[in-house]
Amino acid sequence: MDDQNKNLILATALSFIVILVWFVLFPPPEATDPSAPTEIVNSDPLAPTTEASGDPEIASPTADIVVPVADVLSSGARIEINTDRLIGSVALDGGRIDDLSLKDYRETLDEDADLVRILSPFGTAAPYYALHGWIPTVGAGLEDVPGRDTPWTVENGNTLSVGNDVGLVWENGSGLVFRKTFSIDNDFLFTVTQSVENSSGAEIALRPYGQVARHGEPEQIGFFIQHEGVVRMSDGSMEEIDYNDMPDLTTEEGRVEVAENGWVGFSDQYWMTALIPSPGRDFRSVARHTNDVYLVETVYPMVTVAAGASIDASTQFFAGAQEWEVIRSYQNDLGIDRFLDSIDWGWFFFLTKPIFAVLHWLNGLIGNMGWSIIGLTLIIKALLLPLAYKSYVSMAKMRELQPEMEKLKEAAGDDREKLQKGMMSLYKDNKVNPASGCLPILMQIPIFFSLYKVIFVTIELRHEPWVGWINDLSAPDSSSLYNLFGLLPWGTPAPDSILALIFIGVLPIVLGISMWLQQKLNPAPTDATQKMIFAWMPWVFMFMLGSFASGLVLYWIANNTITFMQQYAIMRSQGYKPDIFGNITGRKKADTK
Numbered sequence: 267m268d269d270q271n272k273n274l275i276l277a278t279a280l281s282f283i284v285i286l287v288w289f290v291l292f293p294p295p296e297a298t299d300p301s302a303p304t305e306i307v308n309s310d311p312l313a314p315t316t317e318a319s320g321d322p323e324i325a326s327p328t329a330d331i332v333v334p335v336a337d338v339l340s341s342g343a344r345i346e347i348n349t350d351r352l353i354g355s356v357a358l359d360g361g362r363i364d365d366l367s368l369k370d371y372r373e374t375l376d377e378d379a380d381l382v383r384i385l386s387p388f389g390t391a392a393p394y395y396a397l398h399g400w401i402p403t404v405g406a407g408l409e410d411v412p413g414r415d416t417p418w419t420v421e422n423g424n425t426l427s428v429g430n431d432v433g434l435v436w437e438n439g440s441g442l443v444f445r446k447t448f449s450i451d452n453d454f455l456f457t458v459t460q461s462v463e464n465s466s467g468a469e470i471a472l473r474p475y476g477q478v479a480r481h482g483e484p485e486q487i488g489f490f491i492q493h494e495g496v497v498r499m500s501d502g503s504m505e506e507i508d509y510n511d512m513p514d515l516t517t518e519e520g521r522v523e524v525a526e527n528g529w530v531g532f533s534d535q536y537w538m539t540a541l542i543p544s545p546g547r548d549f550r551s552v553a554r555h556t557n558d559v560y561l562v563e564t565v566y567p568m569v570t571v572a573a574g575a576s577i578d579a580s581t582q583f584f585a586g587a588q589e590w591e592v593i594r595s596y597q598n599d600l601g602i603d604r605f606l607d608s609i610d611w612g613w614f615f616f617l618t619k620p621i622f623a624v625l626h627w628l629n630g631l632i633g634n635m636g637w638s639i640i641g642l643t644l645i646i647k648a649l650l651l652p653l654a655y656k657s658y659v660s661m662a663k664m665r666e667l668q669p670e671m672e673k674l675k676e677a678a679g680d681d682r683e684k685l686q687k688g689m690m691s692l693y694k695d696n697k698v699n700p701a702s703g704c705l706p707i708l709m710q711i712p713i714f715f716s717l718y719k720v721i722f723v724t725i726e727l728r729h730e731p732w733v734g735w736i737n738d739l740s741a742p743d744s745s746s747l748y749n750l751f752g753l754l755p756w757g758t759p760a761p762d763s764i765l766a767l768i769f770i771g772v773l774p775i776v777l778g779i780s781m782w783l784q785q786k787l788n789p790a791p792t793d794a795t796q797k798m799i800f801a802w803m804p805w806v807f808m809f810m811l812g813s814f815a816s817g818l819v820l821y822w823i824a825n826n827t828i829t830f831m832q833q834y835a836i837m838r839s840q841g842y843k844p845d846i847f848g849n850i851t852g853r854k855k856a857d858t859k
Contacts, residue, residue, distance in 0.1 A: 338387045339365060345432050346425045351453055352586070356426065357387060360414040361434050361446050363456065364388065364395030366585055371536075375729055375737060384537055384585050388414075393481040396539065396583050398446065398458045403568055404471035410438045411472065421445065428452055441466030454586025455596065461578035464571040471570045474579035476541040480532060480560040483509050487535055491722055493610045496553045496562055497538075498522070498530035504607050506533075512555040522551040527603040530562045531584065536725040538608055542582040545601040587725050590626060610723050617716035622724055629726070635739050636732025639817055642717075643824040647832065650709055654829070658836040663698045666842075710825070721817045732820065736773070739817035743771025761813075770812030773819045778808030780826035787833055787844045 344355040347366065354366035366385040373379045385394050400411045412418070416436055423432035431449040438444070443463040450456050464470055486494045486509065496507040500522045507515070522528075524543075530551045531540025541564045543549045552563040564581060571577050584596070588609050597605040611618045624645060628638035647654070670692060678685035693699070721727050721740060731737040735745050735752075745751045746758035748769035759765035781804035811819055837844055 332391045333389045335365075335383075335386060335390050338389045345420060345423070345434075345448075347450070348425055348427050349450060349452065350428075352450070353381070354385065356432070356448060358418045358420070358434065360397060360416055361412065361418045361436075362387075362395045362397050362414070363448070363458075363583065363585070364393070368587060371587060371725075371728075382537070382587075384539065388481075392484065393479070394484075394539075395479060396456075396458075396541075396585070397477045397479065398460055398581060399475060399477075400444070400460070400462060401473040401475055401565070402470070403473060404570075405466075405468050410440055410442060412436050412438075412444050418446065426450055442470070453589075453592045454584055456583040456585065457580060458583055459578055459580040461576055462571055463576040464573055467573050469570060469572050471568050473565055473568050474581075475563055475565045476543075476581040476583065477561060477563045478532060478539050478541060478583075482558055483560070484534065491612070491719060492535050494534050495532065496530065496560075497533040497540075497608050497610075498528065498551055498553065498562070499604050499607065500524045500528040500530075500551055501526055502603065504604065506610075507553055509560060512553065512560055515554060517554075520552055520554045524549050524551050527601075529602060529605070530564060531608070532560070532562060533588070533608055533610065535723065536588055536728060537586070538584065538588050540584040540608065542584060542602055542605075544580060544582075545603065589725060590622065610719075612716075612719045612723075614712055614716045614719065617712055618719050621713075621716050622720045622726075625720065626726060634732065635727055635730040635817065636736065636820060639739070639821050640824045643821055643828060646713060647825065647828045651832070653709060654832055655836055658833050659840055660699055661833075661837070663696060663840070667692060667696060667698065714822075717821055718815075718818055721815045727815075727817055730817075732816070736816050736820075739820070740815050742766075742813050743773040743816050743819065745771040745773075747771075767809065767813060770809060773816055773823065774808050774812040777811055777819055777823050777826070778804045780823050780830070781807055783846075784826050784830045784833075786846050787830065787837070 339355065343358040344365070345358065347354040347356065347363075351369055352366060353369055354363075356362065357364050364385050364387040367381040367383045369381060371382040373382060385396070386392055387395065397414060399413065402411050418434040418436050421433040421435040423430055426432045426448050428450060431447055433448075434446045436444045441464065443465070445461045445463075447459045447461075448456060449459075458476070460474060462470075462472065484494075493506045493508070495509045496505075496512065498505050501524055505522075525548050527545050528549070528551055529540050529542040530553065531538055541562065543564050543566070548567060550563075550565040552561070552565060554561050554563075566579055569577050569579070582600075582602075586592075590606070590609065593605050593608060596602050606619075621642070625635075625638055625642050628641045629635050632638050632641065671689070674685060674688040674692065678688060727740045728738070730739045732739055736743065738744070742761060744758065746766070746769045748759055748765060749755075749757065751772060759769055785800060785804065811822065834844060834846075
């Protein structure tokens with residue numbers, strides 16, 4: 267086998283590795299029995315150790331009774347949350363932010379689909395809420411501070427909206443008055459300011475805290491490319507903890523003492539909650555799992571309140587979509603350190619970040635993510651043009667040396683060492699590098715990985731249309747051979763069925779054709795085995811990529827098309843005209859200079 271064919275085989279193997287690696291999935295989470303009885307505990311399960319440990323309280327899960335969200339929301343007093351982007355409510359029982367949906371996002375593409383729900387109240391199928399309070403340490407008992415069921419009273423405001431704060435108040439009957447004030451910005455950031463006024467006649471000491479609780483293991487996509495679980499930043503150090511790792515966390519592993527800057531929260535695909543103390547202040551960052559509840563907490567140092575004095579503490583709380591522009595503005599304008607890294611950019615962050623930044627910029631100019639992906643492909647191909655030029659020039663020179671290679675094979679016979687030495691001498695005399703043909707492919711591998719990551723994790727591509735039937739670039743092509751692309755009166759196979767892998771859509775078919783045409787720039791290998799491999803490769807890739815996101819398939823089609831044009835033009839510039847029609851029909855003619 268000559269070196270040119272070896273390079274072709276290597277290129278094929280590398281290309282298959284790029285695709286096959288994405289079919290490696292994490293094992294699905296173990297199923298839990300929703301009917302299993304769970305004891306309903308009315309008191310805090312951590313109450314006996316709260317004062318000693320300095321841990322905030324949590325509500326116990328109640329998995330045996332699940333109440334619809336609407337019924338829970340109507341069963342108690344609430345303050346409405348209503349902005350241009352959020353809708354929900356704050357429960358007066360406990361003063362929890364536990365009801366929040368996003369006005370800009372729906373679960374599916376259907377116009378009447380439910381809004382994406384971020385937070386759910388206690389008692390529903392998947393409780394998920396934020397609670398802020400005080401941990402008593404000196405001069406106050408557990409019963410003297412507000413808890414998860416404390417009946418707060420509205421002191422001012424009736425609807426939490428931009429510019430309209432809401433204040434709650436509760437008196438403990440022992441000379442302590444507690445207040446909470448909620449404010450909200452134009453996007454997804456709450457500010458919770460809580461205070462305590464001490465008229466008890468004695469000095470007290472407390473620790474303010476913020477807590478996000480998530481009952482039961484949430485539904486996950488379970489794909490290794492996307493982190494799901496705790497994400498936190500502690501004095502410049504980022505940490506990610508998967509949900510399935512949290513039950514095994516020790517107390518020491520779950521706690522981090524933050525000196526100046528940090529935040530902690532839960533990150534899923536597209537959505538996030540995060541507790542964000544004021545930049546520059548110290549706090550304890552906690553991640554833990556107890557009683558089937560996943561928790562993240564920020565616990566501030568102890569504060570002393572003298573008799574007749576008052577003190578307050580403020581924490582910001584993010585709950586919403588991981589929109590790049592919004593999160594970047596919080597990082598830059600509010601000084602939230604490395605908040606952009608809450609988006610899972612992956613190992614190739616040095617590529618994924620600039621790739622997405624350019625894609626976002628292009629979308630701002632063009633207004634269509636599909637055309638922006640094509641524009642991004644043009645930019646990437648332009649940056650890689652020097653390597654591509656060198657590669658295609660080398661390929662053209664190797665085509666020129668083909669007759670001499672054949673003579674060397676005939677002269678060497680079965681003496682492979684003699685043939686190898688002759689080939690190396692031929693390459694050296696003609697200044698040809700046979701490995702240069704692999705350089706563009708090697709460069710494409712991390713770029714392909716990075717673009718796949720960008721399309722998978724960034725919400726900006728979710729439900730984004732391109733043209734015609736391509737109405738979600740983050741999802742596979744919705745058309746299918748199964749119904750002849752809509753001509754037959756029945757639907758398409760379910761996306762997770764085996765039929766969906768066989769009856770692919772239009773984009774994967776176009777991808778296969780683009781790969782096939784790209785092959786026809788060169789004559790088929792003379793070796794029968796190699797010829798068979800290369801003949802099948804475009805169609806194997808076509809089916810393998812059929813279930814990939816449309817945006818990624820679109821990138822590959824654009825990449826193949828631009829590569830075809832670049833290679834054709836460069837080979838023509840070297841004096842050779844590829845016989846594309848002859849390579850397709852098998853009637854070859856000699857290359858002309």
